Amino acid sequence: MKAAVINGFGEIPQYADFPDPVTGGNEKLVQVNAAVLENFDKGTSADTHYSSKTLFPKFPAIVGNDGVGITENGDMVAFGAVKPPYGAFAEKAAAGYAFLIPEGIDAADAAAILPSALTSLLPLKYAARLQPGETVFVNGATGVSGRIAVQIAKILGAGKIVVSGRNQASLTLLKTLGADETISLMQDDEKLSENITAAGGDNGYDVVIDFLWGHPAEMLINTFIPKEAGFAKRRIRYIQTGEKAGPHISIPGSAFRTSGLEMMGVGKISNEALMEEINVIWQLIKEKKLYMDIEKVALKNISEAWQRTELAGKRLVIVP
Incomplete structure (x- = not known):
């Protein structure tokens, strides 16, 4: 079969012949229709992700x-847990799990939208426990997952959604997807801090979902430091989701003591809850309530697709 093959960490995948996968145990042989190209794939194959060597x-x-x-x-199924050395960017895959996709959903939509939607839905609903009417800040909303996060927050009943990003065209688009206020990160730190604080209003932010980390996160968190002594007046549930702006930040202790800031990740999700939310997302896709800009790329062009950097909020889906 044909596949996207690497011979070592950090290589650009090449379109090449590879032996067909052999299934064993509960694995299923799948004829691949679509596989989304994400930063996770690039990170694991570059040995920069903690799961790379696994x-x-x-x-x-x-x-x-x-x-x-x-x-x-x-x-037609969504599949994963492929057995090394086999992967999803191939004509066939040996899947460790596979669950049915309802009729009426395009393969590319299923491959691209489901993982991004889960990245927002699970932490917002189960970790932060977003409540109707609360104010949400999406840090780095101009990317693919950030755009979906805005839509998910709106569906969950957020009363106000403030977003940040660098791409002005994408910030404008986000207004049509549910954002109430947009903040450009292309400004000096003093002005950025002023705009973040002003957009939060008198009550500030209840939930933050952050796809950037790095310096933008430092700027955002510093705005939470209270200006007067006393106990916290609110909870700020901060979900750390991505690190496009850098893997490390510096946080002063004062950002925690009486601000109400609580840092969290996705949290523990039961298999029952996961399957329930997957079914919710399938229904949202069928009802066309989740927008994503998707471009299909032939598997034979994997090397070229792998090296693309300026996607402006577009998700690449590899199709054999």
Whole structure:
């Protein structure tokens, strides 16, 4: 079969022949229809993600962690947990898990929208426990996952959504997707702090979902430091989701003591809750309530697609 193959960490995948996967145990053989190209795939194959050596214990190997395809009995499924050295960017995959996709959903939509939607829905609903009417700040909303986060927050009943980002065209688009106020990160630190504080209003922010980390996170968190002594007047549930602006930040202790700031990740999610939310997302996709700019790229062009950097909020989906 044809596949996107690397012979070592940090290589650009090449379109090449690779032996067909052999299934064992409960694995399912899947004819791949679509697999989304995400930063996770680039990070794991570059050995910059903590799971890299688990996903790539030996080489040569195929990149890609999950996707959408057709099983031997003709069902269209979302699949993952592929067995090394096999990956999702191939004509066939050996899937450790596969769950049915309802009829009426395009394979590319299923592959691209589901993981991004879960990235926002699970932490907002189960970790931060977003309540109707609360104010949400989406840090780095101009990317693919950030755009979806705005839409998910709106669906969950957020009363006000403030977003930040660098791409002005994407910031403008976000107004149509549910954002109430937009803040450009292309301004000096003093002005940025003023605008973040002003957009939060008298009551500030209840929930933050952050796709950037790095310096933008430092600027945002510093605005939470109270100006007067006393106990915290509110809770700020801060979800750390991505690190496009850098993997490390410096936080003063005063940002925690009486601000009400609570830092969290996705949190513990039960399998029952996960499947329930997957079904919710399938329904949202069928009802066309989640917008994503998707571009399909042929598997044979994987090397070219891998090196693209300026996507302006577009998600690339690899199709064999």
